[in-house]
Amino acid sequence: MYFSAGDLLNFEELTLVSGKKGLYRKISCPFVWARKTFDNYMEAEELIFITGAGIEVSEERLNKLVEEGIKLNISGIVFMAGEGFIEKIYESTKALSEKHNFPIFSMSHKTKLVSLTKKIMNAVSMRLNEDIFNKIHLGKILFDENKILNSQMSTIYQLPFKSNSFILIMNKKKGSKIKIEETSIIKVITKKVPIEDFNLINYRHLNEYIYMFSSNDKNVLKLIKKIMVEYFNKFKNDFSMGIGRIIDTDEDNIQESYKDAKNIINFNNNNYTKSKFYDFEDLKSFRLILEIKDPIVINEYFEETIGRLFNNKNKNSEDLIKTLWEYLINNGNKRETSESLYIHRNTLNYRLEQIEEILKKNIDDSLVRYELFSALIIGIITGKIDS
Template sequence: MDNSLHDPFRTTFDSLDEFADLISQVLKCPITIEDANHRLLAYSTHDERTDPARIATIIGRRVPEKVINQLWKEGTIPALLKTREPIRVQTMNEIGLGNRVAISIWKNEEVLGFIWALEIDKSLSDKELYQLKKAADAVKNKLLQLQTRKNKKEERSQELFWKLLTGHLTSHDEILDHFRSLKITPSTSFVILVFQFQENINRKEEQYIMYLLKTIQRLKIILYTIDCDQLILLTSADQIKNLTEELDHFSQIFVGKMNERYKITGITPVYSGIYQDYQKIGKAYNETLTVLSIKSKFPAETKKMFSFQQLGIYQFFDLLLKSRQNNDYVNESLRKLHDYDHQHNSNLIKTLEVYLDHDSNLNDTAKQLNIHTNTLNYRLKRITEIAQVNLKEPNQKMMLYIDLKLEKYHV
């Protein structure tokens, strides 16, 4: 029938792969179907011509991160998220991407996925582009089904995650059973990663987050959930050499992209230590909450600290602050230095603080203060005289450092 010629996709099909092959046959080019997060859903096998980007996508079952990044930068993805029309992409050799056409799959106002058609030897004609659009329309219900199935699984895994976070699962075997039933391979060591947002996360932002989590492929995320203004992740720490660096990097990318792509700012990343025992997920989660709480109290000093470990002395800061305030104790040494500074317009306190901040390194300190090394030496000598302290005693030194930092919060 003429009708069937006009729309060859008005037919039933069992699997998405079958449908990909159908499109491929009609358009005479290799076809790939992805979900909204650039995970591979199906690909045609009928046509063996392809390019490196497509191979990588099929092998990894998702579009490589650098390809996604490039497509964002260069505008393809933003365009696909706006229009229902096909978008043509020019060859980008640096990421192994040949000429192709993409179209987004829509359900109401939401993008469910994408269809990619490689233009290996020839460009698609306008008619073929129209057919592609029809294909995108035809596939949407299938994708919707997949999505709801995935949503159900997601719900179950979120439930599991919350049980773990709140410490409701105490038996190791029970936990492993849950993982198995959700087809999650548990890792031998893990880290809890929390992103604190400035405001509660709404539906739209949640989609952005999911998109980013799926497309940033640096860390393996086992479970995730959202709680008001927090994004909580359970990530695997297996086979990562420099974990701290990796976590820092991941957080930085996440925060950076949330900002540049969606203009969401003020996200604070924080992570727990590494744990092997899944019963300790609750503990790890509490650790991150503690870090967030300390960071919110002392934002300036803890700016560059993201884990409990890194907090160092700030782990105890509110405890110390409270103790000092209760005993209304003043560090005599610091008082004397303050007095001296006041009377002589000097800045011994500042000198001491910078010196201690720089781990008693003369060169660095002098450089930071823009003074001669000998001047610094002289000042330090004066400090030991006036404050009656011995800067070679780690104990006294630490107390000075801590009291210096505490002073800033004496209201």
């Protein structure tokens, strides 16, 4: 994960004054500033140090600098406090910082500014290198069969994997122009979860955007899952998403969580699953299906239970499949089923009769319904039912 304003809390020379909810902001470099305005000088993500030299330090001027920093997406401001420097950080300045989640720190005028900025720059560079290595290592865990080498790498390097983890996969849909940055994801999460309570590593593989979240608290990961589902539901037309189970962090388990997420993507990417993303945990009893490793067993169950409906040469086979799905998720309620399909009740009855005739099953039997629904879930997860 990138070096953020939250990492500055580890520097004893700095004190957070306000803007705690903005600690997710990414820091690219420290910069000492001695002009009246930031205009046309900043590129974004700089951490600005202001000593008071060369600028007016009135309440109006400090507020103006904070407003400019917010507008230019600066990571935060550090004011040098002391007589002859920034003698006061005004309440209105703090309020502005809090309102826009913009971190303001203070430091003593006795601190050696050159040493501190150099230390921060070194930390930013080290984190950048660590982030690159972490991405590579995550890729090796997921896609490299050399487990001995991966284990040795984990031993040699202190990777930021906390005790529990899960994998989230995003696939960008064709034609989508939406771009979601890591900073956007962390910003959403840190509204409810302190940035120090979790870690995030991302990796790009073909069309997959892979995110590994880790924390020492499983409840934190459960909350992050919920946040991610709610957030990415806004982009369902632009992305497919799958979230794996929460696991105890080691190479084998990380791969399992990744496989879970891959399976759930097929489920979430299907028209039958309507308008929301589902998490691995949401499938509850159907998680047993995902635990079956033998594809032959899965395929046999699918074919024996519902294969006739898919192999049927009738032109309305697709309509029958959709009808069966809606009938089952509506618990056999014909009124709700006909309304969701926008068809007449008589049309529904006719289709249900056709389904029973083809499958040779009584779909009003509760056990039969469970078997059929399980088979449909298998079809969606394995891609046999095309969206």
